[in-house]
Structure formats: C-alpha cells, structure tokens
Amino acid sequence: MKAIAIAAYGGPEVLHLVERDRPVPGAGEVLIRVAASGINRPDVSQREGNYPPPPGISDLPGLEIAGEIVGGDLSHSSNAWGLKAGDEVCALVAGGGYAEYCVAPLAQCLPVPHGLSYVEAAALPEAFFTVWSNVFDRARLGRNEDGELETLLVHGGGSGIGVAAIQIASALGHRVFATAGSEEKCRAAERLGAARGINYRSEDFVAVVKDMTGGRGVDVVLDIVGGDYIPRDIDCLAFDGRLALVAVLGGTETHVDLLKVLMRRLTVSGSTLRARSVKFKQGIARQLEERVWPLLAGGQIRPAIYATFAPTEGPEAHRLMESNRHIGKIVIDWGRPH
Template identity: 55%
Template structure:
C-alpha cells in the first residue's frame, strides 16, 4: 500500500522565544522518513513541560531533531523508510520523539514506536509514550522500586504523576503523592495513591514519616527541585533513591549532604530527549514488555484533562503553565 502524501502540512512553530503567544501556525513541507524511520499521520500530540521550556528558549532540540515542539504523538503510519521492519503503512501507533510532534505529520525512528493499545482510543494513546517511558526508566530502572516499598511522587496530578501512581500501586507499591489542591489530592487517591498530601497545607516530610512509621520513602520522584532537594533527603528512607527529572523551582541549591552519607542515599538525575536511538529503542521495548500489558488490561490508563485543536497550541500551553489540569493535555491536528 502506497499513500500519496501532501506536499505541505500544518504545524506549530516557535516564532521566537517567549510566552505561549509565540506559538504560530505555519505551513511546512511534509517530512519523509529516512532509513529506519516511519512517518506518522498525527491523530494527537501530547503537550509536555519540556515543550514550554523549549518555547522559552531553555530546552533546545537535540542535533538532528525537528525544531518544532512536540515529544510524543499517536496516529497512523503513513509511510515507512528504507530498512523498516517493525511497522507497516496503516498501523495504529504512538511514539516518543525528540521533536516535531506539533504537526499533521511527524517522523520518528521505528524503535521508538509502540502499538496503540487495543482498549485506548487513537487520540488518547498520545498521552502514553512520554509518561510511561519516563516513569519506567526513572522509577523502576534507576530508582529500582520494588513491591512492598514506598514511593513518593511529587506533582502527583501531572501526566507523569498520574501514570506513576497507577503503575506503582498496581505493582504492589505504597504510593504517596503531593498535589496543590484538595481536588487534585482526591484525584491522586482515586488513581491508587495511599495518601495524597496537599503541599499548600501540609509538610510532606512530616506526612511521609508519619505514614511510614518514621522510615521514610524508599523512592522519591521529583520534578520540583529548589528547596525540595533538602526536604527529599529528609523524607527518604535509609538506602533511599531520589530521582530528579526536572527543577521547576530551580536547580541551584545549598544543601547539607551529610544525611546522604549517613542514610546511604542515592541521588540521580535523568532526561529522555537527548538519549541515543539505541537507548530509546531499548526503553521502548521494556515499556512494551512490562507496561503495555497493564494498559491493555485496564490497570493503567491515560488520564486526559483537555484536548485542543492544533491551532490553539497557545491555549494548551497556558493551561499547562497554570497547573490547573489533572493528567495530560493533547493537541489534535
């Protein structure tokens, strides 16, 4: 089957660095897949904090990646490049990419593509790649989380947070989560959190110690940084593992590292975007093996807060930066 592709496509580009209003609808040449790549006709693109940071000029696309924002999409394979063996035209898929998702068509290496789960709509499938891969590699690979342990998730109502809560609780972990309102805390508990902590009203360190009888959290997933760095060290259990995936409150902090030595803690940091094709393919295969069966069984589900037309990407970014959402925000061409 050979599909005739349009010469041009609609896309959203960053016209200059700044606020959401710098996102502009443009017409671009439709990309063509190179060796080992597939071209996806985009059904939906996930909106991520990384897109907002790129828009502000602090998270440039890696060398060779599209300058368009967008780190994950779902859709239908429209064409395949030379050497592709894993996918065929017409396959319904979702994928993690280094950029280019805010468009009608996007190219990605075949090793970073996952099949659309049978019980998830093609649109909602765009909410899965970035969150599942981020949680799996940071919490279960780097954090070495095991059944019977306690996980503290900061930003529990975010896309990553809602996925981490579901996945960890499903695998026999006690999950504690922080969120910024009573409604968001309820959403976290409805998804499986043992206890949600409203960080505006409660000290998460005190709550974690109380819930764990003074032991602390075995693994902490943090995207806040700032003063949370020292507080995470306080809240961590002996031999605990703390993984930072963002520093929304700042990455420069003054902290006493003596407890890290005394408690034998591990501090880690991680990003996905700049990893090479081989590492992304390995991670994609791990997620397909360990997480996809849970998604297809309905035990881990995409949580979608809002969907905007592609042309309203600025509104999607405004919602993201307001932190008024629970779960994922999507764009549909």
Template identity: 60%
Template sequence: MRAIEITQFGKPDVLQVCERPIPVPGTGEVLIRVRAAGVNRPDVLQRMGYYPVPTGASDLPGLEVAGEIVGGDLADAEFAIGDLVCALVQGGGYADYCVAPVVQCLPVPKGLSLIEAASLPETFFTVWSNVFDRAELSVGETLLVHGGTSGIGVAAIQIAKALGAKVFATAGSDVKCRAVEELGALRAINYRTEDFLEVVRAETAGKGVDVILDMVAGKYLARNIDSLADDGRLVVIALLGGAKAELDMSQVLRRRLHVTGSTLRPRSIEFKAGIARALRNRVWPLLENGRVKPIIYQVFPLSQAAKAHEMMEESQHIGKLVLEL
C-alpha cells in the same frame, strides 16, 4: 502540511500555525500521519527558550504523537504501512506528519483511542526510565511522587501501584489530592497546607520512603533527603523549584542514599528503544486490562496550541493535555 512553529521565544501566543514541507524519514525511521499529539512541560520550556533543540531534531515542538504509519524504513520492523502507533519523538509532533525512529514506536494499546495513545509516550518513557530503571522501585517499596496530578504524576502513581508499590503523592489543592487518591495513592499531601516530610514520617512510622520522583529540586532537596528511608533513592527530573540547593552529604554517607537525575530527550535511540521494549512487556498489558488508564484533562484542536500552553502554565489540570489533528 500544517504545523505549529515557535515564531520567537516568549509567551504562548508565539505559537503560530504555519505550512512546512512533509518531513522525509531516514534509515530506521517511519513517517506518521499524526492524529493526536501530547502537550508536555518541555514543550513550554522550549517555547520560552529554556530547552534547546538537540542537533538534528525538528525545531517544531511536540515530543509524542499517535497516528498511522504512512511510509518510511520498515525493513526488519514489526510494523507495516497502515498500522496505528504512538511514538516518542525528539520534536515535530505539533504537525500533520512527523518522523519517528521505528524502535521508539509502540502499538496503540487495545481499547484505547488515538487521543489516549498520544498521551502515553513522553510520560511513560520518563516514568519507566527514572522510577524503575534508575531508582529500581520494586514490589512492596514506597514511592513519593511530587506533582501527583501532572502527566508524569498520574502515570507514576498508577504504574507503581499496579506493579506492587505503595504510593504517596503531593498536589496543590484538596481537589487534586482527592484525584491523586482516586488514582491509587495511599495518601495525598496538599503541599500548600501540609509539610510532606511530616506526613511521610507519620505514614511510614518514621522510616521514610524508598524512592522519590521529584520535579521540583531546589527548595525541596533538604526535605526530600530527610524523607528518604535508609538506602533510599531520589530521582530528579525537573527543576521547577530551582537548580541549586545545599546537600547534607553526611546523610548520604551515613544512610547510603542515592541522589540522581536524568533528562530523556538527549538520550540515544538505542537507549529509548530499550525503554520501549520494557513498556511493551510490562506496562502495555496493564493499559489493555484497565489497571492503568490514560488521564486526559482536555483536548484542543491543533490551531489552539497556544491555549493548551496557557492551561499547562496555569497548572490547574489533572492529567494530560492533547492536541487533536
């Protein structure tokens, strides 16, 4: 099969087309003929040598795919040979074939293409796990999303609004801010020209927001803490602004704040299966009725994976980048 491999750690041009054996599914796994694969920032970090591959996972990049089940262990599964699915995988998505735990597969939502479906698993699993499971965002609460036009951001804004929350989001340009508000954010904040802390305080009459989904960490920590309402929850999912910062524990104690974080890739299959069930019950209906939509910025052929990574690093995109096979 064709695949994209990381020939050495480095710039996007280290991604090269190669031939690999078709992977063999094990117990509880299915073989998917990949038609599209999502591109995510963890792929970029893996290519640069900053995101180690978990033991037993494919060394090929790619954490989400959509395509046709062509083989594997389907005993007691709701799927059959020939079914179209999208799936969260531990790696190997940039290839003609990929194996996935059957419990991490979801049907392609009605009305969506395979390219659209491939843009869903990594971001939707991440958003659900962190915003709704860990932070327990509920109806009527307020959410601040940093990086509102990223794949994670566009998913978080739409799902939170559809489930009854009020959303604010940061973005790096006026064009991106308009896109964020079109997706459903009450107020977009241009972090290059505005202080998100001041805007949050003004928009919430000084109360602050209930939940913050943060990809920056580092330099944002102090202002994130100041932006939280009493009993607020800060969830960190990436460290684009640095791994270390000073935390004012007096605020954590006095205002009963929660500071947490997580990474999805190393979690167990059973843990991810639980997220898949929640998405199937709570979010897939929203996709099928159009209240939540995949936002695809650009589609690249598999052979242009390096160009997709270049665009990811430039951070000018709004929504998801997808490889088509």
C-alpha cells in the same frame, strides 16, 4: 502539512499554525500521520528559548504523538513488533510532534494499546518513558531485601509525569504517596491509586510520609521540583533510599546535608531523556511493552486526559499547561477542525 510552529521565543502567543513540508524518514525511521500530539512542560521551555532541540531535530515542538504509519524503513532490524504501514502507533520523538505528519525512530514506536483512542495514546510516550527510565531503571523501584514491595513518593501528583508514576507504580503493587497543590488534585491522586495525597500548601509532606510509613520513610522519591525540595526529599528517604530528579521547576540550587546521604546510604540521580540515543529509548520501549502495555490493554491503567485542543488553539493549550490547573494530560487533537 499543517504544523504548530514557534514564531519567536516568548509567551504562548508565539505559537502559530503554519504550512510546512512533510518530513522525510531516514534509515530506521517511519513517517506517521499524526492524529494527536501530547503537550509537555519541555514544550513550554522550548517555546521560551530554554530547551532547544538536539542537533538535526525538527524545530517544531512536540515530544509525543499517536497516529498511523504511512511509510518509512519498516524492514529495519529495530522493528521489534513487526509494525507495518497502516498500523496505529504512539511514539516518543525528540521534536516535530506538533504537526500533521512526523518522523519517528521505528525503535521508539509502540502499538496503540487495545481499547485506547489516539488522544489517549498520545498521552503515553513522554510520561511513561520518563517514569519507567527514572523510577524503575535508575531508582530501581522493586522489592527490598526482605522481598517486600517498595514505596514511592511522587511530587507533582497532578502533572502528566506524576499521574503516570502513580498509575504505573500502584498498578504494579507499590504503595504510593503523592504531593499536589490543592485538595482536588490530592483526591484525584488517590483515585488514580495513591495511598495518600498530600497538599503541600497546607501539610508538611516530610511529616506525613514519616507518619504513613511508621517513621521509616519511602524507598524512592520522584521529584520534578528540585530547589528546596531536595533536602526535604532526603529527609523522606529510608535507608538505602533513592532520589530521582527529572526537572527543576522549583530552582536549580539548594543546600544538602551530605552527612545524611552518607549515613543513610542514599543515592541521588538526575537525568533528561530527550537527547538520549535511540538505542537507549528502544530499551525503555521494550520494557514498557512487556510490563506496562498489558496493564493498559487490561484497563488497570487508563490515561488521564484533562483537556484537548484544536491545532489553532496551541496558545490556549500552553496557557493551561502554565496555569498548573490541569490533572493529567493536555493533548492537541488533529481531528478537530482547524
């Protein structure tokens, strides 16, 4: 098979199209003929040498794929949806997604939602699993004690994670605010369902959130920035608010007034998904199939694809990811000439 490999740690130019042996599925795994591979920020970190795959996982980058099941252990008890050879699926994987064939745990495969292309389906798993796990499971975005739907602030409103969070939360009825670095991205966030896009380059997002909520603040913040955003996130939170941290693009250190955390009964949560168990990810998959897949099939949510690249264009795809110009997802299309 053809695959996009990391020749040596470094810049985008280290990505090369190579020949590799097809992987062999083990117990509870299936082999997928990949039609499209999603690109994510952790892939960039892996390419730079800062995010190695877990033990036993392929050294090829790529955390999400869409394609056709061509074999594997389909009789396994984790086959909740009765998947079989020939079925179209998208899957969350811990590595190996930048290839024409990829092994995936059966429990982490979901049927391609009705009406979606492979390219669109490949844009779902990493962002949707991450958002559901952190915003809805860990941060418990739902209804408050008065039965009212809670509010959400999303940082990085133009990123894959940000777009997914805006779409899912707003489709479920929640009021969402989103920060982004340009007016174009702010307006895009609003078209995706945000009540207000906040340009962090020209506006104070704490002041805007307080103004938009009558001084109360939001119930949940989803943060991919970290660093000096953390104390400002805390200032954005209402009493009993929850902060979900999923990345630290803005740095790993900050100063926090812990008295605010105590007095306002706040919860700060952090997590990464890649190294979690298959059983844990299976639980997320089942919730997504129940709560979110019908919204995709019904057209209330549509994956936002910013650009697709041929397999020979891996370096260009990573350069676009690093530029932060994109709004939504970047995808490798294995159906394009290579």
